[in-house]
Amino acid sequence: MDRVVGQVVGFVVLLAVFTTLERAFALHKEQSVFRKGWRTDVAHFFLNRFLIDAGSFVVVVILAILLRWAVNGELQNFVAGQPWIVQFLEAVLIVNVVGYFAHRLSHTIPFLWKFHAIHHSSENLDWLAAARVHPVDQIISRAMMFVPLYVLGFSKEVFGAYVFFALLHAIFIHSNVRFRFKFLRGIITTPEYHRWHHSNHPEARNKNFAGELPLIDKIFGTYYLPEDNNAKKYGTDEPVPQGYFSQMKYPFRKTAI
Numbered sequence: 233m234d235r236v237v238g239q240v241v242g243f244v245v246l247l248a249v250f251t252t253l254e255r256a257f258a259l260h261k262e263q264s265v266f267r268k269g270w271r272t273d274v275a276h277f278f279l280n281r282f283l284i285d286a287g288s289f290v291v292v293v294i295l296a297i298l299l300r301w302a303v304n305g306e307l308q309n310f311v312a313g314q315p316w317i318v319q320f321l322e323a324v325l326i327v328n329v330v331g332y333f334a335h336r337l338s339h340t341i342p343f344l345w346k347f348h349a350i351h352h353s354s355e356n357l358d359w360l361a362a363a364r365v366h367p368v369d370q371i372i373s374r375a376m377m378f379v380p381l382y383v384l385g386f387s388k389e390v391f392g393a394y395v396f397f398a399l400l401h402a403i404f405i406h407s408n409v410r411f412r413f414k415f416l417r418g419i420i421t422t423p424e425y426h427r428w429h430h431s432n433h434p435e436a437r438n439k440n441f442a443g444e445l446p447l448i449d450k451i452f453g454t455y456y457l458p459e460d461n462n463a464k465k466y467g468t469d470e471p472v473p474q475g476y477f478s479q480m481k482y483p484f485r486k487t488a489i
C-alpha cells in the first residue's frame with residue numbers, strides 16, 4: 233500500500249514540476265498535455281513499476297546464485313571500502329558502458345527490438361513518455377547493470393542511489409523543454425541529445441545510445457548532436473499498437489518473432 237501511495241505522490245510531484253516547465257518552456261509548443269497516447273503512458277507509469285521490480289528481483293536472485301563463482305571477497309572489500317561518491321561515479325561509468333551495449337543490441341537484434349520498440353513508439357515526447365517501456369526490456373537492462381555491480385561488490389545503497397538517479401534523469405531527458413543545456417554537452421545526456429535517439433530522421437538512425445554519458449557514444453562512433461537543429465519527428469517505422477495491453481502483448485505476437 234505504501235508503494236501505491238509513493239507512486240501516486242511521485243506522479244503528482246512530477247506532473248506538477250514537469251508540466252509547469254513544459255508549459256513555460258516547450259520546444260514543441262503545439263503539443264498538448266493530453267497528446268496522443270497519454271492514457272497509455274499513465275498506465276505504463278502505474279503498472280510497470282510492480283512488474284519490473286518483481287521480475288528484476290527474480291532475475292537478480294537467479295543471477296546472484298549463478299555468479300557466486302565469480303565473486304572475489306578481497307576485490308569486493310576493496311570496492312566497498314571506497315568513499316561513497318567514488319563508488320557512485322564508478323558505478324555510473326560501469327553501468328553506462330554495459331548499458332550502451334545492451335541498448336545497442338536491443339536496436340540490432342530483432343527479438344530484443346520488439347520489446348524496445350514500445351519505448352520508441354511515442355510520437356510525442358514529454359516527461360511522461362519516459363514511462364513507456366516494456367517491462368521485459370527494463371528487466372533485461374536492469375539485469376545487465378546488476379551483473380558487474382554485484383560481482384565487483386558495490387554496496388546495495390550505491391546500486392539503489394544509481395537506480396533512483398537514472399530514473400529521474402530518464403524522465404528529464406524525455407521532457408519537452410527547449411533549453412539546449414549546452415554547458416552539459418559532453419558531460420551528461422540532455423533532452424536535446426536523447427530526442428535525436430528517438431527521432432525518425434535518417435541521419436540520426438542508431439545514434440545516441442548512451443544512458444547518461446555521451447562520451448561512450450563518442451568513443452564508439454554513435455554520437456550525433458548537430459549545432460543548431462532540433463529533432464522534429466519521432467516514432468518507429470513499424471506500426472506499434474497504441475493501447476497499454478496491446479503494447480504488452482506486441483513482442484509476443486506470432487508475426488513479431
Ligand SMILES: [Zn+2]
Binds near residue numbers: 335339348352429
Ligand atoms: Zn533506444
Ligand SMILES: [Zn+2]
Binds near residue numbers: 362
Ligand atoms: Zn527514450
